[in-house]
Amino acid sequence: MKKLMLxxxxxxxxxxxxxxxxxxxxxxxxxxxxxxxxxxxxSIVYSFPADAVQTIMRPEQLExxxxxxxxxxxxxxAVPEEGYDEKNISMIAAGDKLDVFGSGDVFVxxxxxxxxxxxxxxLIANDPGFKIEDFAPAILDYFKDSKGDIYMxxxxxxxxxxxxxxxxxxxxxxxxxxxxxxWDEFKSIAEALTKxxxxxxxxxxxxxxxxxxxxxxxxxxxxxLWSEDGTKCVLNQKEAVEALDWYADFMRKGYSPSPSQxxxxxxxxxxxxxxxxxxxxxxxxxxxxxxxxxxxxxxxQVALPAGPNGRATTLHLAMNLISAKTxxxxxxxxxxxxxxxxDMYKYEALxxxxxxxxxxxxxxxxxxxxxxxxxxxxxRNFEIGLQSAEFGRTLPKxxxxxxxxxxxxxxxxxxxxxxxxxxxxxxxxxxxxQMVPQPLSH
Amino acid sequence: MRRTPIKYVLIxxxxxxxxxxxxxxxxxxxxxxxxFSEWNLMTPIRFAGLNNFKVMFFQDPIFWPSLGRTLKYxxxxxxxxxxxxxxxxxxxxxxxxxxxxxxxxxxxxYVSSMIAVSMMWKxxxxxxxxxxxxxxxxxxxxxxxxxxxxxxVIPSLVLMDVWKNAGxxxxxxxxxxxxxxxQLYEAAKVDGANSFDSFFKITLxxxxxxxxxxxxxxxxxAFQVFDSVYTMTRGGPGFASRVYAYNxxxxxxxxxxxxxxxxxxWFLFLxxxxxxxxxFKKLGGKVQYDVI
Numbered sequence: 001m002k003k004l005m006l007x008x009x010x011x012x013x014x015x016x017x018x019x020x021x022x023x024x025x026x027x028x029x030x031x032x033x034x035x036x037x038x039x040x041x042x043s044i045v046y047s048f049p050a051d052a053v054q055t056i057m058r059p060e061q062l063e064x065x066x067x068x069x070x071x072x073x074x075x076x077x078a079v080p081e082e083g084y085d086e087k088n089i090s091m092i093a094a095g096d097k098l099d100v101f102g103s104g105d106v107f108v109x110x111x112x113x114x115x116x117x118x119x120x121x122x123l124i125a126n127d128p129g130f131k132i133e134d135f136a137p138a139i140l141d142y143f144k145d146s147k148g149d150i151y152m153x154x155x156x157x158x159x160x161x162x163x164x165x166x167x168x169x170x171x172x173x174x175x176x177x178x179x180x181x182x183w184d185e186f187k188s189i190a191e192a193l194t195k196x197x198x199x200x201x202x203x204x205x206x207x208x209x210x211x212x213x214x215x216x217x218x219x220x221x222x223x224x225l226w227s228e229d230g231t232k233c234v235l236n237q238k239e240a241v242e243a244l245d246w247y248a249d250f251m252r253k254g255y256s257p258s259p260s261q262x263x264x265x266x267x268x269x270x271x272x273x274x275x276x277x278x279x280x281x282x283x284x285x286x287x288x289x290x291x292x293x294x295x296x297x298x299x300x301q302v303a304l305p306a307g308p309n310g311r312a313t314t315l316h317l318a319m320n321l322i323s324a325k326t327x328x329x330x331x332x333x334x335x336x337x338x339x340x341x342x343d344m345y346k347y348e349a350l351x352x353x354x355x356x357x358x359x360x361x362x363x364x365x366x367x368x369x370x371x372x373x374x375x376x377x378x379x380r381n382f383e384i385g386l387q388s389a390e391f392g393r394t395l396p397k398x399x400x401x402x403x404x405x406x407x408x409x410x411x412x413x414x415x416x417x418x419x420x421x422x423x424x425x426x427x428x429x430x431x432x433x434q435m436v437p438q439p440l441s442h
Numbered sequence: 443m444r445r446t447p448i449k450y451v452l453i454x455x456x457x458x459x460x461x462x463x464x465x466x467x468x469x470x471x472x473x474x475x476x477x478f479s480e481w482n483l484m485t486p487i488r489f490a491g492l493n494n495f496k497v498m499f500f501q502d503p504i505f506w507p508s509l510g511r512t513l514k515y516x517x518x519x520x521x522x523x524x525x526x527x528x529x530x531x532x533x534x535x536x537x538x539x540x541x542x543x544x545x546x547x548x549x550x551x552y553v554s555s556m557i558a559v560s561m562m563w564k565x566x567x568x569x570x571x572x573x574x575x576x577x578x579x580x581x582x583x584x585x586x587x588x589x590x591x592x593x594x595v596i597p598s599l600v601l602m603d604v605w606k607n608a609g610x611x612x613x614x615x616x617x618x619x620x621x622x623x624x625q626l627y628e629a630a631k632v633d634g635a636n637s638f639d640s641f642f643k644i645t646l647x648x649x650x651x652x653x654x655x656x657x658x659x660x661x662x663x664a665f666q667v668f669d670s671v672y673t674m675t676r677g678g679p680g681f682a683s684r685v686y687a688y689n690x691x692x693x694x695x696x697x698x699x700x701x702x703x704x705x706x707x708w709f710l711f712l713x714x715x716x717x718x719x720x721x722f723k724k725l726g727g728k729v730q731y732d733v734i
Contacts (some may be wrong), residue, residue, distance in 0.1 A: 086695060093483045110698075114484035199570065260590040260679055264569030403697040407504050407689075415680035420592075434503045 040331045041071035042286065044099035047088055050078040052289075053352045054102075061347070065338050076336055092116065094191040098323050099332040102155060106141060106316040109230075109397035113440050117151040118322035123333045124150065130337050134359040136389040142317055142397065145442055152319035154341040156355025157285040157346055159388040160216060160304060160314045161381075166434070167280040167297035168193055168202070179303040179387065183220070183246070185202040186305040190255040193279040207241030207256035208269050209417050211395070212314040213282050219393060220307025230398040230439030233432035243307070244416070244424035251417060260418045273299075284316055285354040285381045292377060301377065303384050315392040328414060349418065353378030398437040408434045460660075471580070476704035483698050494701060494705035504681070505706075511596065511688040516664035518600040524656050526604050528649075529610025534612060535619045549609035557605065560673035563602045564589070567674075588674055589679035592682035599670050599683060611656055619645070650729040658721055665714050686710060 048054045065074065077098075079087050085107060091098045103111070111117045113369055119335050124132050132140070135154065143152040162177070170177055173190055177185065190204030205212070211225070218224060223240030226233050234240065250256035257265065262272070273281040276297060282304070291299060304313045320339060322332045338344060345357035349366055351376050357363050363386045370379050398404070408431055417428040477494060479488040498505050534545050549560060566573050567588035575585035588598040622645065630640045668687035671677060677684040677692075686706070694703035 044591055083695075086698075089483045110482075114482065116484050255530045260587065261569075263678075264587065264590045266565070266571055361474065400697070403693075403699070406692050409730065411677065411681045411684065414678060418679060420680065 001279070029150065040334055041327075042331050043073035043075065044326075044328070044335055045075045045077060045097050046335060047077035047079050047091075047098055047101040049081045049084045049102065051081055052347070053354070054078070056140070057348060057352065060208075061344055065335065069334060072331065072334055072421070076197060087251050089116075092323060092325060095325075099326040099328070100320060100322055100336050102318060102320045103152075105142070105319075105394055106401055108152065108317075108319065109399045109401060109440055111321065112145055112151050112397075113399045113442075115324050116321075116330055118324045118326060118332075119149050119151055120153070120322065120336075121149045122320075123329065127333070127337065130340075130358075131342075134342070134357055134361050136360050137391060138392065139244050139315065139317060139358050142315075142394065143319055144232060145440060147442065152321040153336060154358040155318040155320055155340075156345060157318070157358055157385070158286060158316040158355055159385050159392050160213060160282050160284060160316075161388075162205075162280050162282050162302050162304060163273060163287070163291065164280045164300055164302060165273070165278075166300055168276065174194055176300055177302045179306045179384070181302065183305050183307050187246075187249070187255075190250060191253070194255045195310075196228075202256040203257060203272075203278045205250055205280040206269060206272050206282070207417075208249040208262075208282060209259050209413065211409065211413075212316065214244070214247050214413075215395065216304050216312045216314055217247050217307060219312035220304070220309055221246070222309035225395055226398065226435070226437045228396050230437050233435045233437065236428035236432045241424045241428050243429065248336070248417060248424065252419070258418050259414055269341070284376075285356070287373075288354055288377050288381060292375070298303045301380050301384060303387060311391040313388050313392045315388065315394045317394060349378075349382065350374065353381065356382055356389075360386065360389065372385045396439075398439055400436075402437045404435055404437060460487070460678055470646070473704040473707060475597070476701050477708045478504055478702045478705075481700040483700065487701075489551055490701060494702050495709070497702065498705055498709065504684065507681065508684050508686045508689045511682075511684060512665060512667065515596050515600060516661060517686060518597060519603050519664050519667075520657065520660045522600060523604045523607060523611060523660055524653070526608045527656065528615050530612040531615030534616055546614070548612055551606045552609040554606070556669040557673055559602070559606050560670045563605075563670075564674045577675055590679055592679055595675055595679065595683045599674065602670060602674075603664075614652050614655060615649065620647050622648050651731055652731045654721070657725070658718055660715055661721070662701055662714055665710060665717075 046058075048058055056079055058078070059090075062074055063074060065072075067246045085103055088098065088103070096156035124130060132150075139157060140150065141156050142151045143154065164177065166176065174189055174192060177189065186205075187245050194202065196202050215225065218235075221243035222356050223234065223237060223241045223243055225240070235244075252257045256278075257272075263267075265272070267275070267277070269281055269283060270287050272278045273283075273287075274291065274294050304311070320336055322329055322336055325334045340358050342357075342362045345359055345362045346366065348355060349357050349362070350371060357366075363382050366374075366382055367379065367386065395401070412427055412431050415421060416424065421427040476487070478489065478491060479487050480490045480493070480536050530548055534541060534548070565571075569585060569587055569590055572588070574588065578585055587594055589595050626644050626648075627640055630644060635643070641702060666687050667685055668691060671683050671685055671688050672691065675683045687710070690703050690706045690710070691708060693699045
């Protein structure tokens with residue numbers, strides 16, 4: 001009896017230890033090469049954020065892929081959006097099997113710098129059928145290092161554009177904006193469409209304050225946040241400061257709520273538009289499904305207005321990449337090239353209508369021969385998206401992007417938009433004195 | 443009486459000890475090592491000596507202000523929390539019928555999830571539609587920018603924290619109050635003491651151990667304030683609610699600076715340790731545990 005009693009805790013301990021060891025060890029995928037053609041076979045793991053589109057789309061894509069490649073097994077990992085990138089990084093750090101995964105523009109520089117991404121240059125060079133030249137150069141360049149080696153492939157991209165409430169324009173007798181409208185026209189329209197007071201107030205434009213909403217105005221005036229080579233802060237230079245003051249004017253003059261006022265209202269940016277509290281709002285194509293539910297008024301989309309130095313907008317880039325720790329890069333390439341193919345981009349664009357295909361010919365095809373049941377707002381989205389591939393941009397790559405935005409730029413700009421600094425020059429000087437951008441070392 | 447042989451004691455303790463070792467001791471030791479290293483999860487861990495501390499103390503522009511904000515939060519939440527708990531306990535210390543229902547009501551916020559409470563209070567505090575401002579308007583008082591003004595945001599967070607935790611302090615004080623013998627009050631009445639006197643001369647001093655406990659645990663908790671800030675304000679507006687633990691979280695999980703975040707964690711531990719030690723040395727001796 002005593003011996004049996006001894007056994008129980010030992011069994012518990014052993015099972016605890018064994019369960020800790022068991023999870024995470026995987027077999028390398030078996031690959032066999034068939035004589036004439038290199039028929040790849042094996043298994044790979046692909047992880048993606050479980051957003052509304054991909055949760056449904058990726059399994060659908062897998063069905064098509066599996067039918068054409070029955071010898072390749074792809075395991076899909078739908079990871080919740082909150083903590084998505086942390087999960088991937090932890091998996092890689094722990095040595096778990098992860099061959100291909102998606103991520104966002106914030107991680108391009110850190111992944112390249114820290115050797116997380118597998119260099120795709122050779123895989124692409126050995127695959128002429130992939131047609132890499134079809135990708136918009138401005139977008140593809142973002143995923144290259146300074147030597148021109150490419151590390152990731154873009155996913156569908158999004159751009160900032162202005163949504164406007166047609167009914168409010170009609171009521172005020174103002175013509176709808178055209179894609180080539182200017183800053184001055186923009187400001188005067190916003191002024192004309194602002195009316196009322198207190199809780200009933202209607203704003204002409206919701207000047208939102210994430211960097212990707214106000215930076216286009218800095219770019220359109222010839223300025224930037226930091227230099228193209230990512231080595232120094234240039235926000236305190238004349239062009240940027242002018243643009244920031246110009247944008248802050250919307251809030252100072254009351255054409256737009258300030259961030260405090262907006263958070264005080266408890267409504268999201270999208271809500272402010274759908275409830276008719278703002279006549280114009282800047283956002284990405286991701287709001288189209290939400291705005292398509294609006295029944296109380298008609299709305300349209302227009303590209304951002306041209307500033308003194310030309311047109312600019314923010315490109316929201318996402319990408320898929322092969323992990324540097326993958327055991328079979330060529331097998332992983334089969335899946336990556338599939339989800340980055342013209343057919344798949346077209347499928348995503350037509351079915352979900354938000355992201356713009358990064359292959360220019362695909363977008364041109366869709367616009368040239370749209371399907372009969374295509375949502376006109378989606379087509380307009382693609383139109384603006386295709387234009388924006390010319391003049392759209394994002395912040396130059398730096399490795400410590402998150403740190404600088406969270407701790408220096410974000411809160412200080414917040415204070416500025418809420419009126420805590422008298423001029424943009426003050427906040428820009430402060431930001432530049434504290435910021436130390438870290439460019440890619442290669 | 444036969445003493446249980448030590449081997450049986452050990453056998454039953456071993457599973458729990460292994461859990462403690464794996465999930466507490468080893469992570470604590472690792473984080474101590476990380477405090478002197480650089481690690482972003484993507485590249486191997488690199489030894490960095492005292493570099494993290496150098497950056498923390500001398501180069502990071504947001505470090506010292508965040509410590510200041512945590513101190514401001516603590517200096518408000520401790521006194522308010524202790525007084526509120528004491529008042530509640532005195533109120534609940536009556537043999538009225540149904541008093542236990544009230545005790546439960548006041549205790550419920552303590553067992554609720556901080557995240558759920560924060561989300562609810564975020565709406566209560568809403569400038570335009572929140573219940574608090576609406577109620578103030580009925581009384582003819584002006585609406586306040588509870589979470590959107592740099593001046594008000596920390597007091598607002600403190601208020602919610604006190605509301606949530608008062609129940610637990612009430613329990614502590616209630617138990618302590620019931621440990622004070624009735625004879626003392628009777629004797630005092632005989633000597634001509636009024637209720638004011640008996641409160642300040644009998645009740646308050648004899649609650650010494652409870653005060654001490656509330657102070658020590660309250661400080662340890664207040665220095666680590668994070669959940670409410672993360673849910674309600676994300677450190678805003680501007681930097682106004684950027685408390686120490688919030689920066690620590692950002693450094694670890696948004697910026698992937700594990701070494702730096704570990705250094706911050708150990709410095710916080712040092713502060714709390716020293717503060718607690720001081721309390722034990724200065725106040726511990728003055729607390730009376732035996733009444734008569």
